Amino acid sequence: MKPETRIKKVLMAVTVVGVLGVLDVGMVLAHCDTMNGPVIPEAKAALEKGDVTPILKWVKKDNEMEIKAAFTKAVAVRAKGSEAKEIADQYFLETLVRLHRAGEGAPYTGIRDEPVEPIVAMADKALADSSADTMIKRMSGHMEHAIREKFEKVLEARKHKDKSIETGREFVEAYVIYMHYVEGIHAAIMSASSHHVEAGEGIQKHKH
Helix, strand or coil: CCHHHHHHHHHHHHHHHHHHHHHHHHCCCCCCCCCCHHHHHHHHHHHHHHHCCCHHHHHHCCCCCCCCHHHHHHHHHCCCHHHHHHHHHHHHHHHHHHHHHCCCCCCCCCEEEECCCCHHHHHHHHHHHHHCHHHHHHHHHHHHHHHHHHHHHHHHHHHHCCHHHHHHHHHHHHHHHHHHHHHHHHHHHHHHHHHHHHHHHHHHHHCC
């Protein structure tokens, strides 16, 4: 592979990572369709209590009637025995997850029985603990390590960039990776900040 082609491929790959970095986390690490996510356990508890109300927040208003109807059917069938209960629960859970995913603009691909991504588990634990301190500390540490690693690599490559065309291209490749990584992080931070400002402005306008 020619050095120019390799650099272009690296640039494209890093650009994709940068784009993913500014996307809504829910889109990238969606876990509401997993057995260990927040939706399924709450749905099971609602079925046991026979109260659909706690579940309605997981679907859009337009889907309330459908999920209420599915819940009523499931509760009725559950009373007919253990086998019927299992089938009814599965039917309701699949309906709930499908409607929830549709509300997010995401396709329904079934209910997954697998561990959630570590970052998602950590975010959920932060909510359970009512504190983001540990999560922020860990994420900051990971980010610092990644930035320093790329920084040191480009710094070292810069020492030899004028020795030959090849070493020069190695410097450029390291520089591109480093710069786009930093830009991606900055874009994600600024994107979150802008959403916060827009939300605040919207509240102020509504008050007036």
